Amino acid sequence: MTSIPVNVKVLDRPGPPDGLLKVKVVSAEKCNLHWNPPLNDGGATVTHYIIEKRETSRVTWTGVEPHIEAVSYKVSKLVPGKEYIFRIAGVNKFGVGEFLESEPFIAQNPFTTPSAPSTPIASEGCFYYFRVLAVNEFGTGLPAETPEAVKVSEAPLPPGKITLSDVTCNSAKLSWEKPDHDGGSKITGYIVEMQAEGEDTWIKYSESKAQEMAVNGLTQGKEYFFRVSAVNEKGRSEPKSLLTPVMVKDTRAEPVINLLTNTFSVKAGNDLKIDVSFMGVPPPTAVWKKEGNALKETSRVNVTTSHSTSQIIIKDATRIDVGAYENQYKVTSVEEGLIYEFRVYAENMAVTNVTNTSVSLSWDKPKYDGGAKITGYIVERKELPDSCWLKCNFTNLLDTFLEVTGLTEGEEYDFRVIAKNAADLFSAPSETTGPITVQHDVEPPKIILDDQFRQVVVVKAGELLRIDADISGRPNPTVFWLKNGRNTGTKGRVEIMATTTHTSLLIRECVRKDSGQYTLTLQNTVGTTSKVAILVERKKKKKHHITVNLNDQLVLTLFLTPF
Incomplete structure (x- = not known):
């Protein structure tokens, strides 16, 4: 028996930076950070680092710098006297790695002055009046009061999670969550800023009272960073950054419907509720049909649709409600009249062999065929990092495997498969294989x-x-x-x-x-x-029959063989 060693290389996000995150206080408003690269880069080069901070009195982390390639950074605009903690994480093409935190430190000058007397404790969000009295050697004079009440508040915390909901060839749509704390004063608006890759200056794009904004006028093919600040009557919060840059390109996607089953049963007199989730870029419009005709809403039949779900409720179901219901989704920006119905997915796509010019793929048939027999597959490839999807087969493919040839040695490719059924409906693409390097894969x-x-x-x-x-x-x-x-x-x-x-x-x-x-x-x-x-074994010998007459003498010799 031969023993064969197997080398396994795991591709993942990077580990935390090595050693300690060192903080050197320069002044009450500035400090310098120093760190070492991670020992484990996750199998891919660490492209940059993310820096975040928080005050020890708060639980929320705020962004300091979303993209720094060096292993040191000068932090400014600290609030003197506040106690801070910083953390650093490396980023590779697989995502954001583990964070390394610093020890808490107080933003203050290396030298100090005598501390001030304690001040009255004011409760945040409350109104106060103040007055001043003059004192001389004969006593205390009459007070002079503030004519209006003063509200105790401060600038709000940064906004919550920022989400990129849509990207086109010249725009990006952002949305974000409210700050965890408004600073004791109502949020009056948000400021959206952007920064093109390679530039040092953040540009104010616009202000919004809503928690979303479409940023237009972007240059196709360029990468942009975005950040959002919250504003109240006391000022502006620290900005919250989108962790990864946005590549401005057309990212339209066909509608996809997620439905566990296409058959529902209900007893007469009971209510039936069907929830369907869907997605697509731009967001699709949902339409319900029964037996091919637009579904009419009545006092018993109601349809509720949001940006990602559609729900139909049939109250007190009767026999007349029996039939084939369809939910169709149409993207307004694609070819007019093109309707996408129930989606079909090819599953478990796998790489079975790799050479210096080819990749062999296999996959399983979809569990659901969309109501019509699967008639073929289309395999697509994309050269990483920025190429578009291209067909690998130009004739109908009936098999659930394909060898993709004519690839360039040393290049990385991604693959996916699309199923087609007898109704000429195409499925959504399967999950991709992930990056595959075209080279002799020896095992x-x-x-x-x-x-x-x-x-x-x-x-x-x-x-x-x-x-x-x-x-x-x-x-x-x-x-x-x-x-x-x-x-x-x-x-x-x-x-x-x-x-x-x-x-x-x-x-x-x-x-x-x-x-x-x-x-x-x-x-x-x-x-x-x-x-x-x-x-x-030898074949068993044939049996022989022996005839013995009365009074004859018979002698049998037996040979015993052990098992």
Whole structure:
């Protein structure tokens, strides 16, 4: 038996930066940060770092810098006297890694002055009046009061999570959540800023009272950073940044409907409720139909649709409600009249072989065929990082596997598959394979053999001998079956079957000369063998009938053979 080592490379987000996050206080408003790159880069180069901070009195982290390539950074605009904690995370193409936090420190000058007397404690959000009294050697004068009440408040916390909901060739649509705390005063608006990649200056785009904004006039093919600040009567919060830059390009996607089943049953008199989720870019319009006609809403039949879900409720269901209901979704920006109905997904797409010019793929049929037989598949590829999706097959593909040839050695590709049914409806694309580098993918041959064939096996004369083994290796190995060191051949009673994953040796009507040592050998760059000894019994002799007459003498001699 041969032992074969297997090297496994796990691709993931990077680990935390190595060592400590060092903070050097320069002044009450500035400090310098220093850190080391992560020991584990997750299998991909760390492209930049993300810096965040928070005051120890608060639980929310705010962005300081979403994209810094150096391992040091100068932080400014700190609030003197506040206690801060910073954290750093590396970013590679697989995502944001683990954060490394600093020790808490107070923003203050290296030198200090005597502390001020304690001040009255004011409750945030409350109104206060103040007055001043003059004092001399004869006593205290009359007070002078503030004419209006003063509200105790401060600038709000940064907005919550920022979401990129749509990107076109010249615009991006952003939405965000409210700040966790408004600073004791009502939020009056939000400021959206942007920064083109490679530039140092943040540009104010616009202000909005709503929690969303479409940023127009962007340049196609460029990357932009975005951040949002909240504003109240006391001022402006620290900005909240979108963690990753936005590439301005057309990202339209066909509508996709997620429905677990297409058959529903309900007893007469009961209510029926069907919820359907969907997605598409731009957001699609939902239409319900019954038996091909637009569904009419009544006091019993109601439809409620949001930007991502549609719900139909039929109250007190009766026999007249039986029928085929359709929910269709149309994207207004694609070809007029093109309707996309129930989606079909090809599943479990996998890479079975890689060479320096080709990639072999396989997948499973969709669990749901959209109500019509699956008639073919379209395989698409995309050269990473920025290419568009291209077809790999230009004729109808009936098989659930394909070898994509003509690829460029050393380049990275992504693959996906689309199913088509007899109704000429195309599915949404499957999940992609992830980045695949086109190069010789060498894997030593491996044999998985049942334990019963690793010892002496007894086969009766005249019976069928079959030895099965699972095999693997890249490139696909060549299969050899040997008997006592010589090729078994495939003539007469001997048959050999082999695929890329399995091989079998069949010997029909075994005879004693078939006994011996059988060796299975796989060969590409490394050979692996497994030996099997086969013992064949002699055929049982025929029974003989003996006739004995009365008074005759019969002598029987018995030979006993141990088992």
